Amino acid sequence: WALAGAAVVATLVYYAYTDLHRRGVAAIEGATAAQQRAADSLRAVLERDSTDLAATIAYADILYDTANWAQAARHYERALARDSGRVQALVDLGVCWYNQGAAARAERLFQLALRREPGHAVALFNLGIVREGAGDDPAALDFFRRSLDAGASGAVARSAAERAQAILQRTGQAPRRPAAGGRP
Numbered sequence: 001w002a003l004a005g006a007a008v009v010a011t012l013v014y015y016a017y018t019d020l021h022r023r024g025v026a027a028i029e030g031a032t033a034a035q036q037r038a039a040d041s042l043r044a045v046l047e048r049d050s051t052d053l054a055a056t057i058a059y060a061d062i063l064y065d066t067a068n069w070a071q072a073a074r075h076y077e078r079a080l081a082r083d084s085g086r087v088q089a090l091v092d093l094g095v096c097w098y099n100q101g102a103a104a105r106a107e108r109l110f111q112l113a114l115r116r117e118p119g120h121a122v123a124l125f126n127l128g129i130v131r132e133g134a135g136d137d138p139a140a141l142d143f144f145r146r147s148l149d150a151g152a153s154g155a156v157a158r159s160a161a162e163r164a165q166a167i168l169q170r171t172g173q174a175p176r177r178p179a180a181g182g183r184p
Contacts, residue, residue, distance in 0.1 A: 030066035069096040121152035
């Protein structure tokens with residue numbers, strides 16, 4: 001009976017797998033079950049209406065959250081082709097490109113985001129990351145400070161403060177007295 005049960009399970013798995021691939025629905029690498037369900041739902045929406053901007057961005061966000069940078073970038077670019085004013089999508093697209101080794105392209109996207117929304121704390125933080133990676137400590141420090149001044153919160157604020165502090169230590173500079181926002 002165990003052998004018969006195993007054969008039935010194997011058959012069901014085979015048909016489920018081939019059905020998914022026949023429909024072009026593949027699992028998202030690194031996705032949790034909840035993310036996969038959301039992605040499947042968003043794919044269904046996009047199959048009905050490929051111009052659904054909110055669904056395109058939400059799907060790109062899942063790909064971003066699971067570090068599927070190239071796929072996320074394609075969907076952010078598709079969304080931005082329809083609405084180039086989506087600042088957060090510009091920033092997230094920049095992160096995708098940076099994580100694929102295209103720092104100059106990422107930097108241009110972060111700068112574009114800042115032209116549209118000058119106080120975007122995450123774009124400022126990411127410019128700090130790019131400049132720090134390029135060995136430009138003074139510019140990186142400036143961007144990290146500006147990010148904090150712009151109201152960065154949570155992990156972005158902690159990382160900006162830590163990176164600013166590391167630059168100050170690395171360059172032998174004395175930290176400034178923390179302002180009300182705790183900026184180094």
